[in-house]
Amino acid sequence: xxxxxxxxxxxxxxxxxxxxxxxxxxxxxxxxxxxxxxxxxxxxxxxxxxxxxxxxxxxxxxxxxxxxxxxxxxxxxxxxxxxxxxxxxxxxxxxxxxxxxxxxxxxxxxxxxxxxxxxxxxxxxxxxxxxxxxxxxxxxxxxxxxxxxxxxxxxxxxxxxxxxxxxxxxxxxxxxxxxxxxxxxxxxxxxxxxxxxxxxxxxxxxxxxxxxxxxxxxxxxxxxxxxxxxxxxxxxxxxxxxxxxxxxxxxxxxxxxxxxxxxxxxxxxxxxxxxxxxxxxxxxxxxxxxxxxxxxx
Numbered sequence: 001x002x003x004x005x006x007x008x009x010x011x012x013x014x015x016x017x018x019x020x021x022x023x024x025x026x027x028x029x030x031x032x033x034x035x036x037x038x039x040x041x042x043x044x045x046x047x048x049x050x051x052x053x054x055x056x057x058x059x060x061x062x063x064x065x066x067x068x069x070x071x072x073x074x075x076x077x078x079x080x081x082x083x084x085x086x087x088x089x090x091x092x093x094x095x096x097x098x099x100x101x102x103x104x105x106x107x108x109x110x111x112x113x114x115x116x117x118x119x120x121x122x123x124x125x126x127x128x129x130x131x132x133x134x135x136x137x138x139x140x141x142x143x144x145x146x147x148x149x150x151x152x153x154x155x156x157x158x159x160x161x162x163x164x165x166x167x168x169x170x171x172x173x174x175x176x177x178x179x180x181x182x183x184x185x186x187x188x189x190x191x192x193x194x195x196x197x198x199x200x201x202x203x204x205x206x207x208x209x210x211x212x213x214x215x216x217x218x219x220x221x222x223x224x225x226x227x228x229x230x231x232x233x234x235x236x237x238x239x240x241x242x243x244x245x246x247x248x249x250x251x252x253x254x255x256x257x258x259x260x261x262x263x264x265x266x267x268x269x270x271x272x273x274x275x276x277x278x279x280x281x282x283x284x285x286x287x288x289x290x291x292x293x294x295x296x297x
Contacts (some may be wrong), residue, residue, distance in 0.1 A: 005070030066111030095131030168233025219275035
């Protein structure tokens with residue numbers, strides 16, 4: 001009997017789909033990171049990412065269309081940042097109800113265009129179809145020096161774990177519509193620190209740290225009192241709410257002092273794989289916590 005997608009879960013589905021990857025020469029990194037990585041030239045890699053946003057899941061129809069358009073592009077820019085790269089060219093495809101007004105679509109593109117100009121992105125094409133709900137898909141390319149690219153798979157025991165900003169309550173505060181992709185911070189990190197691993201927080205701190213732990217085959221200890229929280233967020237929301245879009249990364253301990261002086265937040269350390277994901281409370285007690293977060297199924 002075939003499993004339902006609700007039983008597999010989003011990442012279980014992705015794992016099963018990994019084998020259907022076709023063929024092609026020179027793929028550096030395929031499924032399993034924030035972007036795919038393929039050759040570009042002697043010094044650079046080409047980064048490829050895509051994000052689909054759907055009405056009723058990632059935004060509501062009543063959301064200002066400029067914010068919807070902004071978010072659609074920002075999610076993909078954040079993926080490029082998580083690899084240490086610079087965003088370049090976007091293809092935007094829309095599924096739109098026929099009842100939607102031109103003014104709504106125009107303002108959606110105005111929001112996207114304003115962010116694109118800020119980050120040096122050119123929207124170069126796309127597609128449109130009629131659909132029952134508003135659906136936006138952004139495919140974005142980026143580039144990164146071969147010496148700068150950062151994967152999820154490089155964390156090692158003894159590394160320290162950092163985030164670029166507070167987490168939790170992204171949806172209730174509207175942060176998920178207004179966040180700024182951390183391209184500038186990512187460029188600082190790859191040019192001055194060279195993280196051992198990095199990802200952006202889209203599914204929740206625990207879940208996205210779990211991706212690093214899985215790909216790197218390591219465990220982690222988070223310090224409860226050190227996790228920066230958005231105003232009003234409790235510990236559970238900080239760990240499991242999604243769509244913060246801060247960078248989560250690891251660095252060798254000897255480089256930590258440089259980060260503390262630049263407003264990055266130290267939240268824990270990498271430990272051996274056998275430890276799993278642990279939380280250290282204010283009394284220094286260690287508790288195993290679930291690697292979970294937002295999932296589409």
